[in-house]
Amino acid sequence: MINTTINNMNQIRKCLVGVVQMCSTHNKKQNMEFILQNLKQAHEKQAKICFLPEAFAMISRSFAETFENAEYVDGEMINCLRDHAKKYNLWLSLGGFQERLKENDKKMGNTHIIIDNLGNIVQTYKKLHLFDIKIDTKNTISESSGYVFGDQIPNVVDSPAGRLGLSICYDLRFPELFRILAVQQNAEILLVPSAFFKKTGQAHWHTLLKARAIENQCFVIAAAQAGQHNDKRESFGHSLVIDPWGEVLLDMGPEKLGIDFVEIDLEKIDTIRKGLPAINHIRNDIYKLSKI
Numbered sequence: 001m002i003n004t005t006i007n008n009m010n011q012i013r014k015c016l017v018g019v020v021q022m023c024s025t026h027n028k029k030q031n032m033e034f035i036l037q038n039l040k041q042a043h044e045k046q047a048k049i050c051f052l053p054e055a056f057a058m059i060s061r062s063f064a065e066t067f068e069n070a071e072y073v074d075g076e077m078i079n080c081l082r083d084h085a086k087k088y089n090l091w092l093s094l095g096g097f098q099e100r101l102k103e104n105d106k107k108m109g110n111t112h113i114i115i116d117n118l119g120n121i122v123q124t125y126k127k128l129h130l131f132d133i134k135i136d137t138k139n140t141i142s143e144s145s146g147y148v149f150g151d152q153i154p155n156v157v158d159s160p161a162g163r164l165g166l167s168i169c170y171d172l173r174f175p176e177l178f179r180i181l182a183v184q185q186n187a188e189i190l191l192v193p194s195a196f197f198k199k200t201g202q203a204h205w206h207t208l209l210k211a212r213a214i215e216n217q218c219f220v221i222a223a224a225q226a227g228q229h230n231d232k233r234e235s236f237g238h239s240l241v242i243d244p245w246g247e248v249l250l251d252m253g254p255e256k257l258g259i260d261f262v263e264i265d266l267e268k269i270d271t272i273r274k275g276l277p278a279i280n281h282i283r284n285d286i287y288k289l290s291k292i
């Protein structure tokens with residue numbers, strides 16, 4: 001792929017990316033209109049890649065309702081997004097698509113899809129860690145009752161912004177996945193599209209995302225759901241872009257809905273790793289986290 005070559009040759013190291021923060025509801029059509037407006041803006045800004053949060057397609061009151069409206073990967077919604085990726089010359093990270101599965105008629109996949117600027121699906125990843133929690137009455141959910149568990153670590157994807165390592169939302173709490181993506185697969189940008197709960201977000205969101213950026217010396221991009229989706233569900237917002245030093249380059253706050261743009265400069269990874277080569281100090285010999 002041309003982009004890979006360019007990145008490997010260290011020529012183009014800077015890339016403008018768009019991060020979409022949204023408040024999806026059960027209304028798929030409205031959610032889609034909102035997304036397309038933002039993609040148009042990304043095109044006008046000449047951004048090269050756009051990041052959408054988990055559950056961009058819809059957030060309903062129950063998984064049963066979500067399931068009713070879930071589509072296959074080759075359905076209308078993804079086809080429409082593929083057409084727009086091509087039309088707008090824009091890569092897309094679709095951070096968590098409620099995927100109707102041909103092999104399972106009871107549960108969906110929670111699938112992160114990467115589409116290139118020609119409209120091709122270049123990677124899919126099914127969420128490995130599902131959010132089954134009982135914190136209090138408001139914060140109780142069993143994601144695994146609606147979704148199948150993913151069973152594969154996704155390969156990194158070369159994009160115009162850099163090499164992408166994919167995850168989804170609750171995966172954020174499992175640093176092993178990010179270590180594998182960053183150290184074994186040389187990811188440069190770790191993606192954590194999310195629909196974080198308000199309570200857990202307030203307590204943990206910034207800290208965990210900064211930690212993933214700092215410990216792996218990678219960029220972190222986390223497009224998020226924000227606000228009240230229905231009477232049962234509220235999301236924390238604060239879509240973030242963090243650099244490999246842990247500096248927050250973008251924080252969209254709790255309320256803003258729309259798109260913001262950030263320049264990703266991959267040079268920063270080299271500079272930071274040269275000065276503080278923690279990645280090279282990993283004791284592979286002791287705990288066998290080998291580079292491949």
Ligand SMILES: O=C(O)CNC(=O)[C@H](CS)NC(=O)CCC(=O)C(=O)O
Binds near residue numbers: 141201
């Ligand atoms: O609802 C859907 O259709 C898609 N799935 C989600 O939004 C999931 C499960 S409810 N949300 C999270 O994983 C939030 C994690 C979180 O808030 C934390 O780790 O603290």
